[in-house]
Amino acid sequence: MKTQLNLVSALALAVSSYASSSENNFVLEEITVTAEKIGAKSVMDTAFSVTAIKGEDLETQGIVSMADALAVNPGVSVIKLLGSSNTVQIRGVSSLAGDATVGYYLDDLPYTQVGQGFVPDLNPYDLERMEVLRGPQGTLYGASSQGGTVRILTHNPEHNEFALKANLGLSTTEGAADNWKAQAAVNIPLVEDTLSARVVLSSIDNDGYIDLPLTGEENYNNSKDESYRAKLLYTPSDALTLRLSAWHVETESSLPFGDENYEFSPIYPIFDGLTGLPVGVAPVAAKDLVDNSEFDLYNVTVEYEFDAISLYSTTSLIEVDQDYQSNYLGIGQFQLPLENRTLNQELRIASTGQEALSWTAGLFYMDAQQEQGIISGTFLDETSFAILQGFDPSLTNPLLSTVQEREATTEQWAVFGEAHYQISDAWEITLGARYFEDEREEKDLEPGTAAFLDFVGVGASRSEEFDKLTGRINLSYTPDNDSLYYLNIAQGFRSGSAQQGFGLMLTAGTGAEPPLFAKEEDLISYELGAKLSFMDDALAVEAALYYLQWEDILTILSVPHPTFGSVNFVDNVGEADGLGLDLSLLYRGVPGLTLQLSANFNSTEYGEDLPSANIQDGDTVSQVPESTYTASAAYQWSLGNSGLDGYFYMAYQYADSRPDYTLGFAPTESDDMGLLNVRIGVEAETWSVFLTGENLLDEDGEVSNIASNAPFGLPANRTRPRTVGVEASFNF
Template identity: 65%
Template sequence: MAAAFLAIPCGHAVAEDVARLMLEEIIVTAEKIGAKSIMDTSFSISAMTGEQLEDQGVVSVADAIAGNPGVSSVELFGGSNTVQIRGVSSLFGDATVGYYMDDLPYTQVGQQFVPDMNPYDLERIEVLRGPQGTLYGASSQGGTVRVLTRSPEHNEFEFKANGGISSTSGHGDSWKAQAAINLPLIEDVLSARVVASRVDQAGFIDLPLTGENDYNDSEDESYRAKLLFTPTDNLSIKLTAWHSEVASAVPYADKDYEFSPVFIEFDPAALPLPIPAGVRPVTADDLTNRIEFDLYNLVLEYDFEQVSLYSTTSLIENKQQLDQNVLGAPVLLPIENRTLNQELRLAYTGEGSLSWTAGVFFMDARQEQQVIAGTLLAGLPDPVLTVVADQEKRSTQWAVFGELHYELSDEWTLTLGSRYFEDEREEEDLGALTIAGLNALGFDAKRSQDLDKVTGRVNLAYAPDGDSLYYLNVAQGFRSGVAQQGISLLSAVAAGIAAPEFSESEDLISYELGTKLSFMDDALTLEAALYYLQWDDIITLLGTVDPNSGLPISYAENVGEADAVGVDIGVLYRGVPGLTLQIAANFNSTEYGDDLPLANIADGDTVTQVPEATMSVSAAYQWPLADTGLNGRFYTAYQYTDSRPDYTVGFSTESDSFAVLNARLGVEAEHWSLYLTGENLTDEDGRISLFAQTAIAGVPASRMRPRTLGVEASLRF
């Protein structure tokens, strides 16, 4: 995103600052070797500071990253999304984009979705476009998103708070309240930062069969505390604890913002042969998904002058109740995850033409997952529940990695990187019937597979002067294979299909030519990147019908390949005091290279959930209000996303292209601000995502929140 080049000043700038307003470059740490400006970083990266996000009123990480070239997200469940960058998109297996909360990779074995967090009081969000297999490892095929929280500051008290109310056209009211405090505890040695937020958004979809209106309301509550301890000038210790709870629902609706799901009821007298006896409307409680996580992170940094030591230890515990009660019967998906991570690295940034970083990484991820199906019997209020699948999954990973930067001359720099990675995956089926069936067919209930991978990066950068950078970046990414579910193995064998117990890892390589240019004394900056990528052995969910029973079956196999050609463009203009104009866009052709009839994919089809074009245009203007000591401020952003396809056996879907227009107008003083806000001002009501696997059963598309107007106030001391 072009906005990522430079930081918009924070909201408490006084009027006399406007005439001398200069936007400073954002500094990023994505290369794990120290801080560097985006304009000096020789690959595609963009960033948004916490001040920018707060100035724009952003309450969702998904919304924050949507303006970056080639980045889009799809809401899989209420409060969680899957993210794709540069067309590397899949709805099955591990995520294709690395997602980091501070230094913790938010990893779930065999799961795509990540939490859609409230980005209040962040240091910044960094979006690394293109594969990042060297420094960030598995699942960073398309790129990496880093959500970095603000650290405490010694010897400085700070308090800020933000609140707002809004009303959605034809529907209910929403509100938010969030605050942060920085507490100096021991001069130059110890300080703390505490953040709390609550965002309640009104629903906008009705359930006419139950008479419940605006059922899809959401609650997002989070708390974060961070402690900074610097006992010496060379040693820094940071400890973070983060708790979050989200309850929301996927916004399925028709064009009238109505949703009419039903459960099929069966005649209890006809059992064990089920005979439909009628239907029962699905209620709002049946459609609410709940996600809760606790995150703990310990970071130790020691500076040996020319070499720095960095250690990060993280633990995340996650509980999710994801209900898929939209296909005619109750289906509950309880999931629990526990992930422990450790990364230790050294970085050399001393004098001379050579600098480097090298490290080791360990992760132990465990998951307990069930699929619980319910049968509704006429006359009984509650469903009869059956555990269809009960599994424990584990991924034990370790890796060694490094990158070397060598200045060939004053203008040329060569970067070489590599990573060796091993992953031991285990999956154990716990259901008695599944175990008996697997054993009868010669499979073990507990299955394991060892994966290993070597990836590399070669980067050649040419900077003839301080205003231009040109680079060639060749990088690899990968994604671990996943275990075949026991029930999938059983159904495939029954149909005479030799489904593998485990899918293998995927391979991806990207070739990128890019430039970053500055003109008119930095009043105009330009970023452009042309890329080509080849993605092989794609883990694809295949489906067919058992010729004996007539029942549908599905299983995973490495059968797909795809390639992409695309261009990212970012432009920023700041030649008028107080004015910032930005454009960011991506245009691509990302296509499958095989006919896959069991996935309803043909050679040349666009990869699932990939828009062929995205564009973001924004303008921010700040000006003094006469002699009042106040500033006026206006911000508007227009984002366009092209249509996105999806596929399942015998059926395909395509979402609508859609555009969103947001705006904010306000007044600012040194310690307070007041804004009028508008979201989706054009009242876009198109189908923003449409999943083939649910649409084939009559489930409508997800819809965007209608036009929403509000007022917002902030304080800062």
């Protein structure tokens, strides 16, 4: 995981940013959010833990990865397990099994993959803002929002104004070659006051920093990211707004495994094609360690304002193609092609008046389908392969065979609502509820597996239904304009996970048959929080103390197998309790100077022994750091009468180690690490130039170390070494 510290604004629960007036007195510039789906509201007036950061602040700090933008939020941990995607956890709610534990929204589009917890590491260029909602969001955002929700909101087009901006950057990484990026956004008015468009283009190319010494390939884990986005805004009247958007992303990446010397030395066996016996080994090449993906997103949003209510409809389609190839297990080629298609529809209405009672209510529908295969390849020696190819010229080396082919579907619907009642000038109560139903089907398409499962009575096609009623109650107290106190009690929910047919086939008759579907999870969170400002708004403080109870956790378990050693499956085992504190301080009392500190202290632990997962009572939940913090300082000053400003930014981020567990092997633990980033430059009205430095301390620690990889000698993911460069931006 490449973890950068390029944030100055209100990241760590900092509820606002500040701007300078002509008298050099600093005044509060409120950031508004739409997290409650009932119009815009100041973050300071939102009675639960939410961070908002403007897109322009992300650009000022050079952020080109959502992982980097998210990682500095208190209680948020981003783990890069593959080349092009991440898993996100908030407040210790982390799991590598089943659906994601954090809702991930692109505008109002829930990015969902059936049974997959990975989300794309998008380039956040030209965003309106990013919102991070901490704690369960089961009422408004539904299943898989147990730990919280991330909302990535893109810029809307603007009528009657042509605008163009661009950003170019060149950098070099210690021990590697050059990296570059080119990004641009253009706003195009088409019909006065009625129709406009916005187009965003970006291309990022990062050189690798890990060598394959056995093949002589250097810096093999290079990556490319290309993104194209277009948005059309149509407002034929004051009451009606129509938005159409499309987003295309292509990523090419390699698996970032490496030891402390930034080297990776995997090998694979070679077999005699006639006897089937191993006759040697060969080194793995870079072409066999790739993780490429492509996704398209389409959305239509309609808003209509009546006299006292607003109507909101959003329809979206997401299509994902992933090509994952690995050859590091010491058993031969392994391919994992995946296709995902998700259709979402949400329809809601909300009150728009200034009455004591305000409310929102809605309907949600989702239809998602995933097709996934597992293809293995056996490498033959040249003589055997030549003989076999003589009989069948279509053969390739390695000889490929489909081990598993499956189709998973989910059809969901939900009805939800929240009501806010102003009891008095200072007190407000919020009540919310959501009823959710989910029908899931798992179908095995590989003929051998399907026939076997039908023969033993399991069935090649299996289905299960899940339903849940979740709620939220919130009580807030606002005694004056400088303080807000709240109590928030909320429930989270995650559907159960289907057992894959290949695992069911291998465990049949072993006496340890897993359930066809693991059941759903439940989580409830209790939170006390305060948002305060002091010294005429020069100091902003926010703190949130939370406790959560998590039951029936979806966990990857293992059982012994006479041929394969062990077989993994998913089941509900154990429970966990979490206790934590989010804290942020933002000081802006000196003209031009911003100081910020954000931190999270978290203790989320398993509540019982889980021998089949190698987990003991009191162990920290997998992949959860016990503490994280970010400290930053930014200073902006005038360069005489030149019309130019100088700008300096420095940030240090620390993340504690993360544990992981698997049966039969000692638990693993990633390194705790601290990363230092610095930017210094000159800004004018229409351009800016910066010198940049990332990971200046050249931290080389293990970002993630997965216990299930230990048997194969697979090293951990490594953070990118020290990287320095220059960057220029233009606005027209």
